[in-house]
Amino acid sequence: MTVRPSFLVVALCLGSLFDWQPVRSGEQALSALLRPTDGLVQVCLPTFTEPEQTRRALAVREAREAWGSWEIALRSGARSSDARRELAVVPVVEPRRSAQELIVRVPPGAVLAGAAVTSHGVLLGFLRPWRRDAERVESGGLARVALLGNPKARPVAAEWRASAESPAVHFLLTSGAEGPTIAHTSREGVLASGQLAYTRDASIFGDALPGGLLLGRVKQKDASDIPGGALAESRQREGKLESLVDAYTLDHVVLEVDVGVPWEIRETSCRAFASTSRRGRLRLDAGMWNGIASQDLVVQDGVFIGQVKAAGPWSSEVHRELPPGKVLVVSPEGEVVSTTPLSADWPRDWVPQVGWRVVVGHRVYGGFLAGEIREVGPRGFSVERPLLDPEGDLQVFER
């Protein structure tokens, strides 16, 4: 064994183990040797009987319905500004806490600068153009959302009421050093901590932002927040707003898009090598040359199969784990909760049960059955994945 080739081999091995994509992609090439004998392997392998075919089809339908109802809940409270625009649920690609913004995936050319971004009727922020003078805000299918409190987010006309019968106190929500700040209140001295604030319908002034969107909870600034005793008067008027939603934990948000603008989705159809279809990972007979890329989702007849881990030229490796991020957990009563399998992320006083369905969603194709909860432990739950039909086609599309 000469020294140099062995060093190269060890370096490539380490590249593979550290998941360096060029090496991981290249190593898929050898699977071409498995293709000629794959048909024979399929004949020799034990076949799966699927006695619960009907039950599975029902579960797939319920997964779709659960995703649909969750999307409706996500859109609640928001409404589109005119008939040419509609509300769409879009995925968050990257939360940027330091820049106080979110990067979201949007249909190309379908969104406008300044469009409101909401979740469950809570106003989160506004779309912000990548370039200062651009009207359209999308670039490469991505747009950025300036969250409330971000100096780049525009001011919002807002109001709060002490009770339903009380006259509204109007104010302007601006950005301050401590986040969303209350300014220009219509009545001095009436700022009360704990009240919920909503957007105010200011369409009469040409503002298209609908009224009634929840902004957060009013909080009067502490005396220690205001330097100098001479500012005692302004203390009565100034306040800040505490958001009820941590926008950085959201996987999906709602915003306005042009009606009928399609998403550009890269998708392909392929099959799994029979020799690899019995394991927690599987190998597809299609790769980069067929339009498959790393992180793509793999689905079969409404069942989520896995995610592409490495795509080679003519073959890809798929891992059958759930994708990172949140999934929907559906109880037998139809209650839908968006969470991760880790118990630290579960809502308070909510504990899932064995047998509850787990749904993975896609911005275009909706919900897919990802399995049922197999075990619930102190750290979280594990999911029993549905079986793969080795003879059936698989759909692969970008996330």
Added chain:
Amino acid sequence: MIVALVFVAVFLGQVFVVSRGWFGSFAPDPLVPIAAFVALYWPRRTVLLSLVLLGWLRASLLVEPAGGQVLAVLVAYAIVTGLRTHLLEFREFGYVLGAFILAGCWSMAAVLTSSAFGIGISGGRELVLGGLLSIPLAGWAMNLANRYGETS
């Protein structure tokens, strides 16, 4: 020779996959006696390439990062090659012993790589059971080694 090795390894690898489908982790890995043959009798010039191909093929069959299996088989080879002169003295028995040592080291290296990198690298029972396959193949291996291999 390498081409022949790849064809045999692909065929036996697929047999391994089928036997795994029926017997699960009790299916012996037939790549172990091949790797033992390569480690003991293969021409030194191409032994590295041959072992890389064997590890890579096993990783392809098991859908794992190839680096893990290749590294594990190279570690096992490094240990077997240290004992090579002694193993060659025992002829068939040396081959069987070499196959078991290789299987054990391969398996151990796979476990260590798995825990070091947090990636599932298959080793364990299949490899050790694969060592058993070297017993009926020992005579054949000696004949092949005398004809094409390096036995000194």
